[in-house]
Amino acid sequence: MTTQELKKLDREHIIYNWKAQGNIDPIVMDHAQGIYMWDTEGKRYIDFSAGLLNVNIGHGNQYVLDAMKKQMEKLCYVGTGFSTEPKAVLGRMISEITPGDLDYVFFTNGGAEAVENAIKAARSFTGRHKIYARWRSYHGATAGAITLSGDPRRWAAEPGIPGVVHYFGPYPYHCPFGSKTEEESGERALEVLNTQIMLDGPETIAAIFLEPITGTNGIIIPSKSFVQGVRRLCDDYGILMIADETMSGWGRSGKWFCMEHFDVIPDMITTAKGITSGYVQLGAMIWNRKVWDYFQNHPFAGGLTYGGHALACATAIANIEVYKQDRLIENSANLGTYLEKKLLELKERHNSVGDIRCKGLWACIELTADRENRAPLAGFSDSIRNVSAEISRRLYEKGLYTFSKWDFIFIAPPLCITADEIGEAIGCIDYALEYTDTFAK
Ligand SMILES: Cc1ncc(COP(=O)(O)O)c(C=O)c1O
Secondary structure, eight states: OOHHHHHHHHHHHOOOTTSOSTTOOOOOEEEEEBTEEEETTOOEEEETTHHHHTOTTOBTOHHHHHHHHHHHHHOSOOOTTSOOHHHHHHHHHHHHHSSTTOOEEEEESSHHHHHHHHHHHHHHHHSOOEEEEESSOOOOSSHHHHHHOOSGGGGGGTTOSTTEEEEOOOOGGGOTTOOOSHHHHHHHHHHHHHHHHHHHOGGGEEEEEEOSSBOTTTOBOOOHHHHHHHHHHHHHHTOEEEEEOTTTTTTTTSSSSGGGGGTOOOSEEEEOGGGTTTSSOOEEEEEOHHHHHHTTSSOOOOOOTTTTOHHHHHHHHHHHHHHHHTTHHHHHHHHHHHHHHHHHHHHHHOTTEEEEEESSSOEEEEEOSBTTTTBOSSOGGGSSOOOHHHHHHHHHHHTEEOOEETTEEEEOOOTTOOHHHHHHHHHHHHHHHHHHHTTOO
8 A cells, every 4th residue: 555545544544642633643653673763754853762661672673573473473472360481480580580579470551451450459458549640741541540640631531530639840940849859849849748648638548559650740859868758758657558569660761670779669569561672562569568468358440351451561571681682772872872862952042942851762852942041932832832832843844743831741662772773862952952942042
């Protein structure tokens, strides 16, 4: 079929995420390898978003494809009540990677389902009903996960599930408590959270969720003392700390799991994305020992037809082996430093760049209309103007795909990228920023 025929077919039948369906005009992708994707016209794009921040090992990895083929010919799926070698071995591999005693795994199809199950487990474990989640967060699109999400994607799903309470985390660049440094922003956010918990009744709170580093709301990096302070509050009040590492896990931040940066071990982790690098769907809810012990004689009220899918688990095993063989976690940490340097150079050249936030191969350019007072350029939910459509158009023109929304341009390439390839991609962003500069002082 020609590209035009495929586009027509697509627009006659396919519903896209989060958008009014009328004006969608997708590029038709044909194949991908490593950090590159090619459309049906043969144009090459650098995938600077690793798909949706999940294709961490890169596209078309032969080692993973071979493992998948082998598993497919042996066993794709059996009922969830059976054990299989891929499921059991993957459980052990995850327990070896996760910090502390986070050794017990429930497999899901993705991040949102992991969050749903963590909500249920936390309520059952504590006998409490309130779930705390941060403003400026995203936890998935299912009923509970979207209620937890502190961003506009929640609005259409309101009123959502009962018992969810939002709290402010630190955001040094636009601190809701007027502080200017990361440390101060963390201290004030912690103080307010402590007061909020006191007023709300600590004995009514089952869990505090957090993305260790906020993902799609702007790669907001909290201070170590904030994350450690949340851990202390949880310990003091018998609340479970749940880290949503759907996006931040699997080397994205330069560590296997992002919580390692803060020297904090949560009670549960929810994860997905980089667990299989998107070769097939898989997510996981991971418990620590005390939660596991509780459920030895209390039923866990969760189940999914595709939980622990043999093909998905075998894919994850091969994917984790690639992280190790190709030293991708180390590459993320090392090249993250180089990426940050290149982004700071962009900041010097472009007035519309307000802030650069970077941890491993995971970064965000925050745009501003005025560096002096940090005035937003597009504004929260594009309340001032939409610039991301033109940013994306310019990047596509130059052969780069990266996710951009509101005041944010996100950067999260496959972890197998090289310094030269980062340099090439930064050149494309340089061109897009010439456009945003026209709105900045
Ligand atoms: C932190 C976080 N949690 C949960 C999710 C939802 O994951 P999924 O789309 O696999 O359900 C996402 C997706 O972007 C995420 O970033």
